[in-house]
Amino acid sequence: MLTSKNFPQNNFQGMTLIELMIAVVIAGLLLMFAVPSYTAWLNNSQIRTAAESILDGMQLARAEAVRQNTKVQFALTKLPMSDWTVSVVSLLPATSAVVQTRSSAEGSATARINTTLPAGATTVTFTSLGRVSAANNFDGTAELTEADVTSTSTSATRPLNVRVGGAAGGGMVRMCDPALPVSNPQSCLY
Numbered sequence: 001m002l003t004s005k006n007f008p009q010n011n012f013q014g015m016t017l018i019e020l021m022i023a024v025v026i027a028g029l030l031l032m033f034a035v036p037s038y039t040a041w042l043n044n045s046q047i048r049t050a051a052e053s054i055l056d057g058m059q060l061a062r063a064e065a066v067r068q069n070t071k072v073q074f075a076l077t078k079l080p081m082s083d084w085t086v087s088v089v090s091l092l093p094a095t096s097a098v099v100q101t102r103s104s105a106e107g108s109a110t111a112r113i114n115t116t117l118p119a120g121a122t123t124v125t126f127t128s129l130g131r132v133s134a135a136n137n138f139d140g141t142a143e144l145t146e147a148d149v150t151s152t153s154t155s156a157t158r159p160l161n162v163r164v165g166g167a168a169g170g171g172m173v174r175m176c177d178p179a180l181p182v183s184n185p186q187s188c189l190y
Contacts, residue, residue, distance in 0.1 A: 039153070040157065043110055043151040043153040043157045044151075044157055044158050046107065046108045046109065046110050046111045046151065047108070047111050047149050047150065047151050047157060047158065047159065047160055048160065049107040049108040049111065050082035050104065050107075050108035050111030050113075050149050051111075051149040051160040051161075051162055051175050052175065053082060053084070053102055053106070053107075053108065054076075054082060054084060054113075054147055054149070054162045055162050055173060055174070055175045057074050057084045057086055057100070057102060058074045058124065058162070058164055058173040059173055060074075060086050060099065060100060061073060061074035061086045061099070061124070061126050062126045062130045062171050062173065063130070064086065064088070064099050064126075065126035065127060065128055065129075065130060066126075066128060066129070066130045068088060068128075069128045070088060070089070070128055071088070071089035071125050071126065071127055071128070071133065071138065072086060072087070072088050072089060072099065072125070072126050073086070073087055073089050073123050073124065073125040073126070073137065073138070074086050074123065074124050074125075074126075074144075075087070075122055075123040076113060076116065076122040076123075076144070076147065077101075077122075078104070079113055079116070079122060080112040080113050080114065081104040081112065081113070082102075082104040082108050082111050082112070082113055082149065083101075083102060083103050083104050084101070084102050085098060085100070085101045085102075086098070086099040086100045086101075087099055089125060089138045110151050110152045110153055111149055111150070111151055111152075112149070112150055112151065112152055113147050113148065113149060114148045114149075114150045114159075115146070115147070115148040116144055116146065116147050116148075117144075117145050117146040117147075118142045118143075118145065120142075121141065121142045121143060121144040121145070122141075122144060123137045123139075123141060123143070123144055124137070124143050124144040124145075124164050124165075125137045125138055125143065126171055129171075130171040131170055131171040132164060132165045132170065132171055143164075143165065144164065145163065145164055145165050146161055146162065146163045146164075147161065147162045148160075148161050148178075149161070149162065158177065158179060159178060159179075160175055160176070160177055160178075161175070161176050161177075161178055161188050162174070162175050162176075163175075163176060163188070176188035
């Protein structure tokens, strides 16, 4: 026969109001310290996404120019957003074939292109040899050589640059970090 003597009595008690309030305060403090770091991480991720997208678009334009043995241009289309288009250059602008486009809504909504060098340049044209065309774009505008990607957010962010052309005007395309020292190969001063 089972009696209460066979089973030990459990004296479970709930949490007191003070214990619950302490737990809520600790959780609130943890969130207070975590949210700014998370926001900065999210903004830096969007900057990197936009910069890598621009880098990928330029590399696509270069590869497509070599593949099709013709001039192909990369154009930033909605400054200060990071939207771009890669298209085959044609003598008749209306017949230019679009190879690929990218919208800033694809993972980099807060990223912005703050500066393009030379001032106002938005397009770079690659020749059939994969090099940046000699002087200017097909339409006579100056070739884009650098795009600086930042964020609209006020939290601490780390800008990135995308550069094209190199010292000899070749077709090199690279992403660099202006905050890194010159000794680092990922530096913009390298």
